[in-house]
Amino acid sequence: MTRNTGYVWHERYAWHDTGTFAGIVPPGPMVQPFHNFESPESKARFNSLVEVSGLIERLTPLRPRPATEEDVLRVHTARHLEHIRSQSEQSVGDAGDGWSPFGRGGYGIALLAAGGTISATDAVLTGRVDNAYALVRPPGHHAERDLGMGYCLFANIPIAVEWARAHHGVERIAVVDYDVHHGNGTQRIYEDDQNVLAVSLHQDSLFPQDTGRVEEIGRGEAAGTTINLPLPAGSGNGAYLAAFERVVEPALRGFRPELIMVASGFDAAAVDPLGGMTVTASAYRAMATTLVELADELSGGRIVFSHEGGYSAVYVPYCGLAVLEAMSGHETGVPDPYAFSFENSPAHPLKSWQDEVISHAEVLARQLGLVV
Amino acid sequence: MTRNTGYVWHERYAWHDTGTFAGIVPPGPMVQPFHNFESPESKARFNSLVEVSGLIERLTPLRPRPATEEDVLRVHTARHLEHIRSQSEQSVGDAGDGWSPFGRGGYGIALLAAGGTISATDAVLTGRVDNAYALVRPPGHHAERDLGMGYCLFANIPIAVEWARAHHGVERIAVVDYDVHHGNGTQRIYEDDQNVLAVSLHQDSLFPQDTGRVEEIGRGEAAGTTINLPLPAGSGNGAYLAAFERVVEPALRGFRPELIMVASGFDAAAVDPLGGMTVTASAYRAMATTLVELADELSGGRIVFSHEGGYSAVYVPYCGLAVLEAMSGHETGVPDPYAFSFENSPAHPLKSWQDEVISHAEVLARQLGLVV
Amino acid sequence: MTRNTGYVWHERYAWHDTGTFAGIVPPGPMVQPFHNFESPESKARFNSLVEVSGLIERLTPLRPRPATEEDVLRVHTARHLEHIRSQSEQSVGDAGDGWSPFGRGGYGIALLAAGGTISATDAVLTGRVDNAYALVRPPGHHAERDLGMGYCLFANIPIAVEWARAHHGVERIAVVDYDVHHGNGTQRIYEDDQNVLAVSLHQDSLFPQDTGRVEEIGRGEAAGTTINLPLPAGSGNGAYLAAFERVVEPALRGFRPELIMVASGFDAAAVDPLGGMTVTASAYRAMATTLVELADELSGGRIVFSHEGGYSAVYVPYCGLAVLEAMSGHETGVPDPYAFSFENSPAHPLKSWQDEVISHAEVLARQLGLVV
Amino acid sequence: MTRNTGYVWHERYAWHDTGTFAGIVPPGPMVQPFHNFESPESKARFNSLVEVSGLIERLTPLRPRPATEEDVLRVHTARHLEHIRSQSEQSVGDAGDGWSPFGRGGYGIALLAAGGTISATDAVLTGRVDNAYALVRPPGHHAERDLGMGYCLFANIPIAVEWARAHHGVERIAVVDYDVHHGNGTQRIYEDDQNVLAVSLHQDSLFPQDTGRVEEIGRGEAAGTTINLPLPAGSGNGAYLAAFERVVEPALRGFRPELIMVASGFDAAAVDPLGGMTVTASAYRAMATTLVELADELSGGRIVFSHEGGYSAVYVPYCGLAVLEAMSGHETGVPDPYAFSFENSPAHPLKSWQDEVISHAEVLARQLGLVV
Ligand SMILES: [Zn+2]
Ligand SMILES: [Zn+2]
Ligand SMILES: [Zn+2]
């Protein structure tokens, strides 16, 4: 079965300038300048493979439009908006935490990233496409209402969620985040909102180091609508697929969203420098397939992926291609050239210590069906 | 206590040309060209930090000399030597497995890498220095007698070991390999030699995928002189330090080497793209300290480190600096700028599933004392 | 006045792999590996600026199709076609002269470059667009019937010319080549063909060093239909604009082509590493304007630009944008950020020694009107 | 005849961070980030070739020490010193003109560049070496007393000159500047000082655009001790060698310096992106030979080269090697791999329009002998 899949990319995303950081730390007297891990490479090469593989011809390109101030202010404080705008007038600005540099004009690119997620969401909600992938940059899932952090300037997905609520009357939305880092921004923004389910699979305490515990479940009436799955370093396909089967599926079925948003980071992949997991393209394909099928079952097929992290310039393209193939139902026939090595890892079968974390979250997921 | 530490580096090591591979796979119609993971960056920047930090002024620079054919042929077949030499006359050669490309003149660089390890060993054995670090490239620990593989052209450490035996009458040598990949070359070369102890800590089945099992213990009279410690993906400082305490220490004490060689790869480090471990500079410092102290206790202080893998351009320098500080006893005062993030990982405390592997190897290590 | 301008670009063009050459020479024992001057940067960034500036929305994107063997064989020998195809199966092939490396699959990319020029030509000849720019890679103007050279695998423009003749009954075609190197391939291919006018402006004896003299004017009945304008190093806008006015214009008017093809290289630009000229974006704009107006006057507006050289990653985008603006009549309002420096050079006013060369070619150009 | 040549290089020079400029302009909404032309590549690769070629073993490595505040203040205003220091505490500072960015800690690197030139000068004046080359970065010849510009933070050569005067009682010093840009800083600093001769060969009005005219000859009693030779774009070996023979030689002979300083920029070389000249390694060798012989004749052999510009990562190393071979009298036997192409250019023979400029400066040079 093939689907009409919308696809957002804009060359401006590759112009977001993260300077000469040595990976994650700023250069200085005892730190030789280099490239930031968050660079254009992995995203630009993902887009390039989409084009060279020919898949682009099976997708519906969507032109992103910049988010408006009004769009941003549905989620962020005026103070934060103004902070990003003013930092963007300097040769090097920072989103707020000192580790999230951006260049002159970065404000405009961040608006286009949030806006690209809106464009994808709009195309899905209006039925122009069946589902959509917004390959945007900078990412968004760490940004909180009043603070940018972790390379994120604006909360791309929440901005699109609030736009959908404002313009399409959608109310209940589920956000599934498989980026290797905790989706702290999404969680914080919606911790009091029982109509948004936030499920985050991530490496335990990787970043931010103090959020993403299983115990964080939302507050007040929204208790139960936050689910964290902090997997231990070294987790592979088995853990992720088990987590999807035992946590993501029952949670979404219990929650019954009208729209599913996916924070699609590929930094849990093998050879990602920042993540310590070993997930492969085949597992990303399987996760995307599950999500698309859940959307069919629960939300009229309406699902939007917004790109988050993923720092392997060479492997992200194949993980991303697998997701797009799963979303669209079109097969390019391009093999994962790393499969011969990455798929055979003994890290893939589910381990007991991973099972434990999943079991804990599974309880929360099943309660959700009862509670909500 | 400070020591006179020899240090080998040559700019020619940075000229070893691994082409436009996309990390580990060759470019092609559906693979966009990029950089090989095995590039000059991590090593050249390690050397640069040694100089900028000022540590270089506390070390004794050793000029590497190329290994001779005779040196190489003590370990490799004439066929392999000739293979590398002839491949080196092409614009792109390969060491043997199809994943180990090198450029015109790579033969000469490989001789200088093996020779640099000899130079370091010679300086230690003649007493010119107390110990030595050979920052060489290409690496060596995957190279077998008749085959180059895994970026390795020649077996740098075995070539130095055989040189030491031929020129200095040293007989019993221990090789400790903390590179994240299995030291299959060293193991194979010495699997029948009871006078070489080969201990390899590595990520289980990462590369090569079919060697490095605990069960591989050496053959015939040499049974017991190979020890493999295949740690699961996700292992951190706790596992490595426990492995050193419970396996490396007793094994070396049981074996009583006249010389210790260290296959010093930093690809078990956090943010290494190829490795899935989370080891930090502080643990590399601790491991080096242990090894240097074991050398004091067992081999008259004689210990030589030869650089192997390590693919994080930004973090390898700090891991390497920690090792050199531990070897020399000189502190630069340069902090690990990544410590704030990497040291706090919940991946560090020893886990039960890591403990199991260590316990298995521990038995072998303790037997060694009885047997040998 | 605005025009409907077709625009060819494909991500695959950026995948053409020219290896680790040190600019123009292969790496080796005394040559440190680096990047080839002929790299994806300048072309990919040109395309990126076309998109980010918004000009793309005023252009008509044309999808390139690969040239067929039949298309290629109208120009090249079967031997050359086979040479490129077989070299393309190696990890590093060469087009023929030893200085034109390409990676596995380069044959397919070269077909797409020739085919992209065909696609642009087809769109113009069928009236789908008014004119067209084919931003292709690898370039083509050095390739001869039986030999690739100077980074060129196939003769993109001649292949499109012969395709136009075969499919659209076009006979008389003018090729204007402002790449800084001599268009030797085009010249050789058409030296006996009085229905193709080949005009090449280039730096005297830059490459190839032994062709491009004023005396080379075509052979036999085709004498007079080759015009070479070998400008001295250091020439700037004044020389190029005078050459256009006094040579290109009268030559085209004398020849009365049915179609104009432009070999559009930007390596005569200021800060180009390979060229020694100082041409700026404003002069490229003026040259393109002249060519488009000549097309209006002479060939029913039918003009096709095919991208050749240009090795400044930072300046080519602005030169190219100026050409596209001139072709389409759409102004982006994006200023040339280098103009403050490059436009003010005393190298721009026409010098007497440049005038001399132009005068020589001018005679040939004016004779053309009488002869043809 | 061989000489004992001192050689200054420090890895810290490669850490000078010039950010993500697109060559010479800062990135912004319509300027895609890239690398600054002024990057570590050309200098680091020059040093690498010095080592790989084996020449390093014939040179005397000199350790640079940072210039002190006192050293700097002999030339610069306290205001400028403080400006650089405070800018250096920001993540991106600028030397003064908006086009000269540097990173945190750049102040320390600039002190080491000035200090490296002092170290070289000291080694020559104390007789520790016969002559010396300071391969420093950032460059210095554009820096004026109260202003950094053109990538230059401090005036490296004037700081060394004043240090020599203060510590060694040297009075009369000649500065020969063959960098392709005008040595405006040196000129301005010494325009009133009749004991410093400043000779600058450069591309006419390249940078700064408003200085470097033949008419600028020094002021007051110092009139005649500034000689500018603004060669037209496109000049090659012939022009440079004629200028040396007809201007530099007589000027130095007329001036009779006690010490010769050379502002050694290689941006007049073929394939330099910023310069529009076509000088080759053989001409740099010849110029250096002339200078060393003039030093023998005039200043007891005392001559110090301080590195300035030169932006071709691939060709600067061979130009620099040629200079070092000329200085030391040691031949490495490493051929210029670009000679086959660059040496044959018709741009090399002296042209009449170049001759004119030289003749003008020649008059000044000959007058110097009479006046001084
Ligand atoms: Zn992430
Ligand atoms: Zn390794
Ligand atoms: Zn060209």
Ligand SMILES: [Zn+2]
């Ligand atoms: Zn310069």
